[in-house]
Amino acid sequence: MTATPLRVGLIGYGLAGSVFHAPLIAATEGLALDTVVTSNPERQEQARAEFPQVRIAATAEELFDRADGLDLIVVASPNKTHVPLAGAALKAGLPVVVDKPAAGTAAEARELAALAEERGLLLSVFQNRRWDNDFLTLRKLLADGALGDAWRFESRFERWRPRPKGGWRESGDPAEIGGLLYDLGSHVVDQALVLFGPATEVYAETDIRRPGAETDDDTFIALTHAGGVRSHLYVSATAAQLGPRFRVLGSRAGYVKYGLDPQEAALREGGRPGTGAGWGVEDESLWGRIGSGESPLTGAGTPVPTLPGDYPAYYAAVADALRGAGPNPVTALEAAAALDVLEAARRSARDKVTVTL
Secondary structure (H helix, E strand, C coil): CCCCCEEEEEECCCHHHHHHHHHHHHCCCCEEEEEEECCCHHHHHHHHHHCCCCEEECCHHHHHHCHHHCCEEEECCCHHHHHHHHHHHHHCCCCEEEECCCCCCHHHHHHHHHHHHHHCCCEEEECHHHHCHHHHHHHHHHHHCCCCCEEEEEEEEECECCCCCCCHHHCCCHHHCCCCCCCHHHHHHHHHHHHHCCEEEEEEEEECCCCCCCCCCEEEEEEEECCCCEEEEEEECECCCCCCCEEEEECCCEEEECCCCCHHHHHHCCCCCCCCCCCCCCCHHHCEEEECCCCHHHCCCEEECCCCCCCHHHHHHHHHHHCCCCCCCCEHHHHHHHHHHHHHHHHHHHHCCCEEC
């Protein structure tokens, strides 16, 4: 017999909640989107239109008042609310998924991890880009030894947005935990640590380039990993020409990959996992190339079929973990390690120093 689906309460129905979490929860076998929390009337109507069976709550307190009717809380609200809401959910006896960054500091993330362990509850962090197509492909190439010993990892998450969009993500108020260092930086740092292990040194440059911008919109982070690999990570809203998403150089060969994983664009356009063939599949023209001695832009190297991206795998792993059938896919302690790097990067850029971890 099929187990009763686990009931999920989703806090927040902005970009993260409506584009990523709600569709992925709804598409996951064993999970059911029970309640969406948003006080915005337009977002309430949007949630009802997209998920007719969902219940609506105006506040998180309404959700916690009926904690015994839920099995998981997902925190997809603005960054500054992640710690208080995740903490409240854990204290209410509910497992939690919290969007990245899990907290504003590594210390706060570790406090949440300790609370979850004390209560015997799952606390997982939504680092969905571990399931990007290019990341999955690169991870396999490294595991197969196709590049030899990895020496240098270049990762870019760049956009061309010459005018600020506003909102809390671009707020200069430190309490909002905005800016690209903590937004896109959370992704590229997490990926680098997963691929190449702990960082021992951090150097960073952060700039505010655009007129009217309040917080960093053009940032570079250099990591030295304990194993000797050097990672150069770029996040920018001011890139008039986009560089390769990945450029990885090893003792035997290099791998260069342009373009972003297609899953976010598909979700934004209303696509849903499981509704047809080809989820996360990339056109052959966008495949990366592996080779040595020449540029892939001149046709050198061998095309590498890009593995399909698989965001649904995250929530499938969460469902398994809640049922005792698998590990937590992204722990809060892993998120804390990434926050150690982000805090060091902020200090490095401010003080113009290299920070030793």
